[in-house]
Amino acid sequence: MTGKTINILLIENDRVDCLALERFVQKNGLPYQLETAGTLEKGISRLKETAFDVVLLDYLLADGVGLEILSVAGNTPVIVITGNGNEHVAVEAMRRGAYDYLIKDHDRNYLALLPTSINNVLLRRHNELRIEESEKRYRTIVETVSDIIFQLDPDQKITFINSAIRELGYDPENAIGKSVDEFLCPEDKDKVKLIATRRVGARCTRNLEVRLRYKSGATEWHEMKKIAVLLDSYGMWSVPDAVVQTHGAQKVFVGTLCIARNITKRKQAEDALRESELRMRAILDNVADAIVTVNQNGAVESFNIAGERIFDYTASEVVGGTFTRLLHDSSRKVYQEKTSDFLEAGKHGFDAKKCELTGLRRDGSAFPLDLSLTRMEFDKKRLFIGIIRDIAERKAAEEKLRKFAEELRRSN
Template sequence: MADEKTVNSRFKLLRYYSMASAVALTVTASVLVALYRSDQVDEFLYSSEAENTRLATTFANTFWRQFQPFFITASNIAAEPLRRRGELRALDIAFDSLSTGLPILKIRVYDRQGRAVYSSIRDEVGEDFSINPGVGQAVGQGKTWTAMKFKPRMPDLAGRIDDRWVVETYIPVTGELGQPVGGLELYSDASPSMERLTSNVWRLGGLVAAILAGLYLTLFLIVRRADRIIQIQHEEVESAREALRTKEERFRAIADYTFDWESWLDQDGKLRWVNPAVERLAGYSIEQCLAMEDYPLPMIYEADRAEIRRLRQSALTGNFESGIEFRLVCRNGLVKWVMASFQPIFDDCGAIMGTRWSIHDITDRKRAEQRLRESEVRFRSVTQTAADAIISVNGRGDIVSWNVGAERIFGYAEAEALGANVTMILPEAYRQRHEEGLRRAVTTGDAPILGVPSLFEGLRRDGQVFPVELTLSRWEMDNGAFFTAILRDVTERKLAEQELAERTAELERSNAELQQFAYVASHDLQEPLRTVTSFLQLLRRRYDGALDDNAREYIHFAADGAARMHRLITDLLVYSRVSTHGRTFEKVRMEAVLDLVLTNLGAAIEEAGAEIARDPLPEVDADQIQMVSLLQNLVGNAIKYRAPGTVPRVHVGAVRDGDTWTFSVRDNGIGIDPKYFERVFVIFQRLHARGEYEGTGIGLAVAKKIVERHGGRMWLDSEPGQGSTFYFSLPVCQPRKG
C-alpha cells in the first residue's frame, strides 16, 4: 500500500512537472512573440507616421504655394458654388501628378475655420470638419497630428474598396509671419507593410510553437510511460470507487424518496442518518432530529416508550424486531399510528455497529379498522334487533349470516341455519326457480328481483307456508359474490289487506245502493209533491175569498213547505246524479262555461248590482254540464252571501301549477270562520238560518263531489267579514271517462 502511494506520488509530481514546463514554455514563447510584435509595430508606426508626415509636408508646401490665392478666397465661397470652381480641376491634376507611385488614398486642404476647401473626394469640398480632433490640432493649435487606424471598406484613388490599415496625418499650414492659415490632411495606405509585419510575427510564432510542441511531446512520452506502469491498478481503484458510488446513490435515491421513515443509530443510540420522510410523517426536520436527545423517544407516545426502549436494546443484541405498532406524537400534537421494524447493522467483521429503524404510517389503516369495527357493531346491532329476517348467502346458496329475526320467523336457530342451503326456507314449488336465478345472478350479476321489493312464500320449520316480502341485494368479496335478503312476514298485513278490500267492496256497494235510493226516493217523491202543490194552488184560487186570514196563512205555510221540499228533492237528485249520470269528459272551454253561468245568473247579478271580474280561463278535460253547475254554484253563493248594503265584487281566475289548473272564485262577502271550513262541504249542513239566506245546504257538497269526480280537490280560504276564496283544482289532461 505504501509503495503504491509512493509510485502515485512520483507519477503525480512528474505529470505536474511536465505540465508546468509546457505551460511555462508556452507563456514564455507567447510573451517573446508579443514583445517582438509590439516592438515591430511601434517601429513600423513610427516610421510610417514619419514618412506620412514628410509626404504631407511636401504636399502642403506644393499645394499651398501653388494655389494659395484660391485657398484664401475659397473660405468665403459656399459649398455648392465652390465645388463648381475650375481651380479644383487644376488641383486634381496636381494631386494626381504628386501621388503617382505613392500609397496615397486621400487628401484634404482646410481653411482657418476647419472647412475643406479642397478634397480628392469632390463631395467633401465645402464641408465643415472642425470637430475632427486632427483638424482641431492642426488648424486650431498649429500642431501636427498623426495616427494609424484600421478602416473597413476604404477606397483607394482608383475606387477599389478594401479593408485597410491607414496612416492619417494632419499638419498646419502657416503664413509668411508664421501664423496658422490652414491645414492639410493626408491618408496613406499602410496595409502592405502591416501584412508583412503580421506574416513575420506568425512565422516566429509557428517556430516557437514547433519548439514547444517538441518539448511537450518529450515530456508527454515520459508521462505516458509512467502512466502505463500504474494504469491497471488505477483502473481497478476507479472501478471499485464507481461501484461504491453507484451503490450509495441508489441507496440514497431509495432512502430519500421512500414513504417510510428510515433512521440509522449507532451502538450508543446516537442518530447518524435519517431520511426526509421524517418531516412528512412527524413534522420534524432532519436538523431537529440530529439535535434531539435520545432520538426518537421524545416523538413516541409516552405510554409506548418503555416497549420501544426494550425493542431497541433487543435489536442491539442481534435480534430482528418487526411488525411493532405504536403511537407517534407529531410536532403539531397530532397522534399517528405507525408500524416499525428494528434491524441490527453489522460491520465487515460481523460485529454490531448500530440499528436500522424503519417506520411506516398506518394511521389510515387503523382508522379503517376502527370504522370497520364500528360498522360491524352497528350492523350486528341492527340485524340482531331487527324484527325482519336478515339472511346472507354465498354464491352456492349456503347461509353465512342468520339474525334473531330469522330465528323468530322461520324457527331455525343460528347454529342450525349457518352453513345450510337457503332452500330449506323455500316451499318446494320455488326451489328450482331459485337455483336458476341464483346461478344467473352469480354469473352475470343480473337478477330481476335485485333491489326490487317482491312477494313470495316462505317455509317455516314446522312446515307452515306463509307470505313474505323480500328485498334482495348483491355484494362482492375477494372470494366471490354474496347476497343479502331482508324478509318480512306479511301474514297479518295480507289478512288486513283482505279485510280492507272486503270492507271497501261493502262500502262501495252500500254507497251505490244509497245513491240509487236517493235517486229513486227523490224521483218518486216528485209526483206526490206535485199533487200536494197542485191541490194547494187549486184550494187558494177557488176558496180564497171564503177563507179567513188564519186559513190563508195555513195554506201559505203549506205551499211554502212544498216549494222547499221541491227544491230539496231537486238538489238531492242533482247530488245523486253527479257520479251516476255524468257525461264523458271532453275538451271544455272554461271561458264559454263562465259566459253561460253569468247569463244564467243575469237576474241575480242585476238585482244585487254585482261586479264580476275575470282572468283568462283555460281549456280542460271535463264534463261541461257539471262545470256549469260548479261555477254557477260558486258564483251564485258569492253574490248571495253578502253583507246588507254591500255591492258584491266577484273575481274568477285560474293559474297553472305543473299538470294541474287551480281555479279560484273570490268575493267580498260575509266570510266564513275557519272552524267551519270542513262543515260547509257536508250535505245538508247550513251555517245560517233559512230566514237569513235561502238554500238547502247541498250546493257546496254537489260542487265538491263534481271536483272529486274530475280527479281534483276543493278547499277555501276565508275570515269572517273579509270575504271568501273558494279554490278547486282540475288536471290539465285526464283519460276520457264518465
C-alpha cells in the same frame, strides 16, 4: 486498464529516474501520457490546473516533502515512490491517503511493478466512483421518500435518520444520538423493545403500529417495519429471516434499520369503516324482518337477530350452511328457480324478485313467509340478499276475513 490513454503526472526531480520511466513506457508500449513536474510547487500547480488519472510522487523533492501533495490531490490516486530503507515513509503515505507505494531500487526493478500498481489503483478508483454514485443515488432516494427511514444502535439511539423526520417538526441533525422513544407516544414507548432487538426469523417482530410524536405534541399513527442488522467477519448482513449462512462466523448485533410510514388516514378510514359496520349491524339487528346474505353457491354468509328469532336458529348454526335448510320441501324448488333466473340473466347492479314461500323452524313447524330476493355484485363476487318476513299472522287474519266474507255471503 481499458486500453485508453492514461494521463500521468510524474513529480520527480531526479532527471535520470524520469528518463528511465519514459524509456520503460516506450519500450513496453504502455498507454501512458507522461507529464513531468520537477518540483513540489510545479506539481501542486499542475494538479490545480489539469485533471490527471494518476500521480506518481517521489517522496523527497528539492523544495519540500512530497507528501504535501496528498492534501491537494483530491480524488486523484497518488502512488508514492520512496528510496530503499524508507518503508516508514510508505506507511505514513498510505495513512494520509496514498493509494499505493513503490520502493526504488538501484537497478530500477520497481518499474516492472509500476503497470500493475497503476492498473490496481485505477480499478480501485473506478470502484470507488461506482460506490459513490450508488451511495449518491440511494441517498437521493432515501432523502426524497415520504417514509421516515432511520437506524438504531443496540442502545436504541438513532445513528441515522432521513429528512422525512422534518414532517414531524424535527431536524435530522438534532435527532442523531437521541433515543428513539423520545419520538414515540408515551403509551407506545414499551414497543421500542420490540423494535430494537437482535431477534430474527419467527421470533422477530417486523411490523408495528405506533404513534409518533410531533414536536408540537400531536401524534399520528405510523406503521414501522424493521430489519435487524448483524455484522460478522464476512461483512454486514441485513437479516429478513433466520436463513443466513455465516459459515461459522460469529455474528454481532449492531443495530436496527427501520422504516416508518404514516398510516393515520388509513387508521381513520378503518375506524370510519368499523363505525359504519357497527351502525349497520345495529340497524340489521333491530329490524323486524330477517335479513340473510347468500353466496352464489347457496351458502349463508350472514344472518341477523330477527332471523334467529323467526327461525329459532342461532347465526352460528346457520352461517356456512345452505339457505334451503330453512325452507320447506315444497318451497325449495321455487327458491332455486328464482336464484337460477338471477344467475342466468347475467345482469349487473341490482335486481329483485318477491315470492311467498314456506319456512321451517328448528322444531320442524312450517310457516308462511314473504321473501324479497335481491342480487348484488360486490368486488366481482355475486351475492343474494334476502329480506324475510313472517306472514303467519297476516295469513291468519286474511283467512279470518275470507271466512267472515264467506259467512256474510251465505247469510245473504
